[in-house]
Amino acid sequence: MSTVVYARVPDSLKQALAVRARERGLSLTAAVVALLERGLDATEDERAREREGELAASAGELERTRARLAEAQATLALAREREQLTASSFRALAERARGELASCPQCGKPVRGSDLLVSGHCPQCVTPLTALLLPRPQTGAPDRDAYLALLGALGGLVGLALASTSGAG
Numbered sequence: 001m002s003t004v005v006y007a008r009v010p011d012s013l014k015q016a017l018a019v020r021a022r023e024r025g026l027s028l029t030a031a032v033v034a035l036l037e038r039g040l041d042a043t044e045d046e047r048a049r050e051r052e053g054e055l056a057a058s059a060g061e062l063e064r065t066r067a068r069l070a071e072a073q074a075t076l077a078l079a080r081e082r083e084q085l086t087a088s089s090f091r092a093l094a095e096r097a098r099g100e101l102a103s104c105p106q107c108g109k110p111v112r113g114s115d116l117l118v119s120g121h122c123p124q125c126v127t128p129l130t131a132l133l134l135p136r137p138q139t140g141a142p143d144r145d146a147y148l149a150l151l152g153a154l155g156g157l158v159g160l161a162l163a164s165t166s167g168a169g
């Protein structure tokens with residue numbers, strides 16, 4: 001079954017079609033039909049290639065997203081590991097800080113690490129304990145002010161460790 005298509009084309013195109021038909025021993029109609037079919041096939045192929053290209057781009061994007069996800073998971077695992085290490089360091093420090101470390105020079109009652117480092121005085125008689133922190137005079141002994149500043153910073157950390165672990169006090 002066939003039907004008729006009216007199409008106005010430029011003279012030059014009609015001449016080219018006539019030349020092509022003559023060369024191939026076809027009627028003008030047969031040459032036009034062959035060219036149109038070829039053109040339609042080419043358009044289909046082009047669309048298919050475009051779809052393949054889009055599909056490949058989507059697959060690439062998916063791959064990159066997976067890689068980013070894996071990277072984020074690795075970072076999270078590392079952060080958790082660090083957090084656990086920090087928590088266990090804090091627990092160890094808090095445990096030490098709760099232990100008896102010295103005795104009060106005034107009343108002789110036991111003094112814990114936290115009394116020495118955090119409150120800075122005897123829990124019984126409130127005598128300042130900073131003197132217990134002083135290093136003995138010796139070669140290479142730390143500078144007194146720097147040493148006390150360091151202990152102050154450490155005391156802050158101990159206080160934090162005590163507060164962040166259960167059974168503080």
Ligand SMILES: [Zn+2]
Pocket residue numbers: 104105106107108109122123124125126127
């Ligand atoms: Zn005391």
